[in-house]
Amino acid sequence: MDWSNFIIFALISVVLWIAGAVAAWRDRRGLALAVTAAGLAVFFAFIVGMWVSLERPPLRTMGETRLWYSFFLPLVGCIVYSRWRYKWILSFSTMMAIVFVCVNLFKPEIHNKTLMPALQSPWFAPHVIVYMFAYALLGAAAVMAIYLLLFKRGKEVTATETSLTDNLVRAGLAFMTVGMLFGALWAKEAWGHYWAWDPKETWAAISWWAYLVYVHFRLRYPARLKAAFVMLVVSFVLLQMCWWGINYLPAAQGASVHTYNLQ
Structure with a gap:
């Protein structure tokens, strides 16, 4: 796994997160949570893959920390939505996660094993x-x-x-x-x-x-x-x-x- 694979995992995750947000607005709570969780699983798979490939936690550069923030935003949105049923929270957390994903796509950083x-x-x-x-x-x-x-x-x-x-x-x-x-x-x-x-x-x-x-x-x-x-x-x-x-x-x-x- 290397950084060139990021766009594939990112696109799949973003599509699933958007689908989850749409499902939330349509009052399909179970589907919203399931689809959002699937997107989180795909995105986390890339983080784990980078961790294994780099032989260190992907936390050294600002771009690597943005990976974690992109992951945690929909996770928190999912937790808040499941507990308090705010429909907009999934939409906003998805939107913010997409912003961080796009920054990493358009401003890629060097991710090497050096630590x-x-x-x-x-x-x-x-x-x-x-x-x-x-x-x-x-x-x-x-x-x-x-x-x-x-x-x-x-x-x-x-x-x-x-x-x-x-x-x-x-x-x-x-x-x-x-x-x-x-x-x-x-x-x-x-x-x-x-x-x-x-x-x-x-x-x-x-x-x-x-x-x-x-x-x-x-x-x-x-x-x-x-x-x-x-x-x-x-x-x-x-x-x-x-x-x-x-x-x-x-x-x-x-x-x-x-x-x-x-x-």
Whole structure:
């Protein structure tokens, strides 16, 4: 399995995800979940194939992390739809996954077996994978917040809608916390210290605190929904700085060991 096979697996997966989204809008829940799951299986088969071919987890470059985000977005959409029956969530998660798939198709990156010594730690893969799943959950929460801000203007937000948003944030924050702990163990093994306030680590701490503030704000001021949703959108913007924005900051150039290899 190599990168040239990606277009085949990607097209099959995207067609299945679109079919799942259409089935959801037609109230065919069982078919929607089954077809979406089939697309996830096909896409994950490519990830596993790349893992075997590269003889390492496909997590070194930004393009490789986009593979995981493309996988986790429909997965989270599927979980949310199966639990809360929001039809639009599968459509949106599919649309966002297609965006990441297209970026990888039109801007392919070099995927070779080279893995720097620091990335050969057993903590590397679980750290990044758990973080990618957290990003997908928090991305869904941000989408929900934007939806409630834009389309619920002047209308009463239901308890189910706020519960969905809060549950996504709490789950995402929990996975982010686990991911940070894995990252600390990885850093200790690779560089001899758990935390060094590297630019990437600094933004990770900022984004973690932002979501923690949101959780406590919701507990302290449950009726101030608009402020909470704005806070959630801002938190997601900070999370993007932690994920890929750090690569373009002058402070990280040549100074951060966490910036992704874009070659």
